[in-house]
Amino acid sequence: MKIELIVSGVCPFCLEAEKVWRVAAADHGFEFVVLDIAQPEGAALAQRLNLQTVPALLIGGVLRAVGVQSPEEALTLLHSPRQEAHDRMQQMGFAFSPDNRWFILTAQVYLMLAGLGLLMNSSFLSDNAARPAFMHLFTLGFMLFMIYGLASHMLPRFTGNPIREGSWPWLQMGLAHCGVIGYAAGYLAGRHTLIVVGAVLTWLSLAIFAFRVWPVLWPEEA
Template identity: 30%
Template sequence: MSNITRNFILTAFLYLLIGVTLGALLTINGMREILISSAPGIFLAHSHINIFGFIFMVIFGVNYHYIPIFSNRLMYSEKWANYHLYMMIVGVIGMAIGLAILNRAGIVISAIFETAGAYLFMFNIIKTFTQKPQIDKEPLKDERYIESDKIAVKFTRVSTPYLILGTTLTVFISLMPDGYIRFRPVIYHTYFLGWIAMMVFGVGYHILPRFADNKIYSLFLIRLNLKLANIGVAGFVFSWLLGIFFGSAFLSNLRHSFGILAASALFIFVYNIWRSVFRRKI
C-alpha cells in the first residue's frame, strides 16, 4: 500500500471516529440540546463528516491504489495526490464547522477547497490513464479476467465525471439562499448513484470473482450493466436537475423512468456477481 493510500485511509478513519463520537453525543438528550443551541446545523455537519470525511476519503485512497493496478500505469503525480489530501482535510473540517454554525462564507470557501481537490483528483486520474502502460512490469493477468477487467476500467472512468458534477453543484448551491433545500437530493444521488455506485461496479467486477477464483459469469451482463447504468444514472440526475432548475414537473418526473434503468443495472450487478462467486470453479 502506498503512502498516499495509507494517508487517505488513516484520515478517513479519524473522521469516522469524530463522526461516530458526535453521533453518540447527539443521542444524549441533554448533550443534544446543548450542541443544537450552540451549533444549529450540527446534524448537517455530522452527515458531512461521515460522508465526505469517511466514505469519500476511503474511496479516494482505494482509487489511488487500484487504478494504477487496473491500468498497468504509474500514478501520474503523487504530489497532486498529496495536494488533494490537504485540500480535502481543509475542506471537510471547514465545511463541518461552516454547516454547524450555518456560516455562509465558511461553507462557500470550504466547498471551493473540496471542489478543487476533486478536480485535482480527476486530472490526476485522467493523466494516469493516458500514460503509456509499463512495459517492464506486466500486471497480474489471468486469461479468465482480461475481458471483464477492460469493462471494469470503463466503470471507473465514467464514475469520475459524476464526482466533478457533484462537487461543482455543491459550490453552486452554496451560493444560493435556498440552494441546499432545492438541490440536495440531486447532489446526493449524483454522488451515490453516479460516483460511488459506478466505482463499486468497477472494483466489484475486478476483485470479487478473484476472491472466489472464478471467472465472471456473463460478459454480456457486464456490458448491459454498463449501458443501463450510464443511461439510467445520467438521465436520472440530469432530468431531475433540469426539472428543478427550470421548474418543470415533466422533466423532474422523467427521473422515475431513468431510475428504473439505474435500479435494473444494480440488480444485474448483484446477480452477475452472485453467479460469479457462488458457483463451482471454472
C-alpha cells in the first residue's frame, strides 16, 4: 500500500507532517511518496481531489486526512498488514534523505581537498604526475557527488516517481568513496593497480546510480 503526502514548498507545517509519516511508513513498511503541488504531478492530484489544504494525506489512493497528525493519530490511520521488506521501501523526501545529505556534505570536503591539492602542488601552472589525483578529486569527488545527492533528491520530485532506496544508495556511496580515494591515492603513490581499482569502483557507483535513477525517469507504466 502506498502513502502519499501532498505538500507545498511554502507550507511551514508540511515538513513536520512529512517527518511523522516518514516514520510511520517506515515502521509499517509502506511505500511513502511526497508530492509537491508546485510540480505537475502534485498539481494534477490536488486538482483532481479539489484540495484546498496542505499537507494532505492519501492512503491507498484515498484522501484520509489533512493537516499534521501526531504519531498516535498516524497509527490509528494505519490498519494494515506489515510489509515484508522494509529495506526495499521506495520513497522520495521533501527534505534531504540521509544518504543525499551525506553525498552533498562529503562533496564539499572533496572540493576543499582538490583545491588545496591543486594549489600546493602548483597544478594550476603545470602538468605533473599528481595533477590527475587532484583534478579527479574535483570532478569525481565534488561534481559527481553533487550530482548524486542533488539528482537523487530532485528527480523523484520532478517526475513524481520513487527512487530505489534501501541499501542501494549506501552501496553507491561506499563504492564512490573507495573509488575516488583509491584513484587519488594511486596517483599520489604511483600505484597503477590502485588507480585502476579506484576507477572501476567509481564506475560501479555510477552504474548503481543509473540503476536507481532510470525507473524514476522511465517508470514501467509510462
